[in-house]
Amino acid sequence: MANNSQLIHLKIVTPRGIFLEDDVSELVAPGKDGDFGVLIGHTPFISSVRPGILKIFKNDKPELYSLMNGFVMVDVDMVRIFTEIIERPDDIDLKRAERAKERAEKRLLEKREDTDLRRAEAALKRSIARIQISEAGFH
Amino acid sequence: MASLKELKERIGSVISTRQVTSAMKMVSAAKLRKAQQLILRARPYSDELNLFLNSLASRNRRQLHPLLHEIDDDEVKNVGLIVVTADKGLCGAFNMNIINRAEDYLQHHKDKNVDLICVGKKGFDYFRRLNMKIEAYYVELFNKLKFEHSIDIMHLVTDKFVSRKYDKVLIVYNEFKSAIQQNIVLKQLLPIIGLKEDKDERLAAYLFEPSPEEVLDELIKEHLDVQIWRVLLESSSAEQGARMVAMDAATDNADEMINDLTLEYHHLRQSKITTEIIEVCSGAEGLQ
Numbered sequence: 001m002a003n004n005s006q007l008i009h010l011k012i013v014t015p016r017g018i019f020l021e022d023d024v025s026e027l028v029a030p031g032k033d034g035d036f037g038v039l040i041g042h043t044p045f046i047s048s049v050r051p052g053i054l055k056i057f058k059n060d061k062p063e064l065y066s067l068m069n070g071f072v073m074v075d076v077d078m079v080r081i082f083t084e085i086i087e088r089p090d091d092i093d094l095k096r097a098e099r100a101k102e103r104a105e106k107r108l109l110e111k112r113e114d115t116d117l118r119r120a121e122a123a124l125k126r127s128i129a130r131i132q133i134s135e136a137g138f139h
Numbered sequence: 140m141a142s143l144k145e146l147k148e149r150i151g152s153v154i155s156t157r158q159v160t161s162a163m164k165m166v167s168a169a170k171l172r173k174a175q176q177l178i179l180r181a182r183p184y185s186d187e188l189n190l191f192l193n194s195l196a197s198r199n200r201r202q203l204h205p206l207l208h209e210i211d212d213d214e215v216k217n218v219g220l221i222v223v224t225a226d227k228g229l230c231g232a233f234n235m236n237i238i239n240r241a242e243d244y245l246q247h248h249k250d251k252n253v254d255l256i257c258v259g260k261k262g263f264d265y266f267r268r269l270n271m272k273i274e275a276y277y278v279e280l281f282n283k284l285k286f287e288h289s290i291d292i293m294h295l296v297t298d299k300f301v302s303r304k305y306d307k308v309l310i311v312y313n314e315f316k317s318a319i320q321q322n323i324v325l326k327q328l329l330p331i332i333g334l335k336e337d338k339d340e341r342l343a344a345y346l347f348e349p350s351p352e353e354v355l356d357e358l359i360k361e362h363l364d365v366q367i368w369r370v371l372l373e374s375s376s377a378e379q380g381a382r383m384v385a386m387d388a389a390t391d392n393a394d395e396m397i398n399d400l401t402l403e404y405h406h407l408r409q410s411k412i413t414t415e416i417i418e419v420c421s422g423a424e425g426l427q
Binding site for chain 2: 015018031036069071082
């Protein structure tokens with residue numbers, strides 16, 4: 001049994017309300033400069049997030065979520081994640097994500113004048129993150 | 140004077156209209172509650188974000204960030220004006236108030252080049268009929284508001300602002316005061332103003348990944364997203380409130396009309412009966 005003092009208080013806040021509030025033993029988040037793990041007693045820091053997978057460990061069993069953007073605020077015994085879009089693997093429509101990926105790739109390749117490259121790129125990253133998490137969720 | 144049959148038909152049609160308006164009133168009441176819940180749920184996020192942003196912007200030299208960079212009013216040449224109306228009518232002066240406010244702004248700033256960005260079908264239809272140049276439009280979104288809508292709008296205006304196509308971005312919308320009252324608000328979205336100086340040292344203990352500037356950049360964008368999201372929610376609440384009031388008045392009017400028409404109907408029916416009795420009586424008298 002995990003000791004209570006070994007747990008980090010995790011709070012995920014979105015514009016649609018508090019998505020999740022729980023005590024967890026460990027989490028791994030997709031930071032802008034690479035994934036990072038957080039255990040209790042971590043140095044306080046704030047990191048922005050790239051689209052990717054957020055892993056939460058509760059009793060050694062990982063839970064996966066896909067994170068699109070936002071940032072993570074780490075305190076010694078508490079982690080707050082502010083994000084606009086976070087999804088559970090079950091909520092992701094794999095086919096739709098794949099279609100979105102194709103669309104974004106096409107847009108990036110064609111490089112037509114009126115395409116907004118930054119948006120296409122962001123869409124591509126989002127769809128890749130969605131596909132990743134959805135595939136990971138099935139194993 | 141209308142015939143009995145005509146009157147009866149009119150009463151029937153007013154009754155069915157009354158049914159529609161009173162149903163719409165109830166639907167609006169339910170939708171209003173839903174929209175207000177969304178506003179409440181957005182609050183913790185936007186409050187925390189604001190605190191965070193104030194504190195981080197105070198620590199950084201704010202002029203460094205393009206979205207915080209203010210310029211003098213006489214240097215402003217290109218303005219993006221986001222006009223938030225409803226997708227549907229039947230909500231009193233709700234849409235017209237906004238359109239008038241936008242027109243008023245256009246009148247007073249003829250020296251500037253103002254681009255319109257229409258959110259909501261009513262405003263879009265109005266300005267399109269006038270053949271005005273519309274930079275972008277978002278319609279049919281209020282039925283099922285998604286956060287992605289605000290992200291889209293944010294991307295559009297920040298891109299234009301950063302590439303210096305716009306010197307200023309404004310948004311005009313109905314603010315929800317109470318179910319029976321809306322305020323028309325014209326607010327500056329970009330450059331961001333009104334950040335409070337916050338010398339709070341809470342953030343001093345934190346390290347920033349990858350750097351404070353990048354976190355600030357991310358923060359500013361999310362702040363904008365939330366601002367736009369709140370505007371959309373406010374406008375949608377206000378719309379439902381306005382519709383509730385309009386439909387309530389319409390239902391009352393229908394009631395009054397039904398009463399008047401029914402009275403007239405009875406009157407006519409009674410006088411018809413009276414005439415018939417007189418005819419019968421005088422006919423009988425003639426026989427004697």
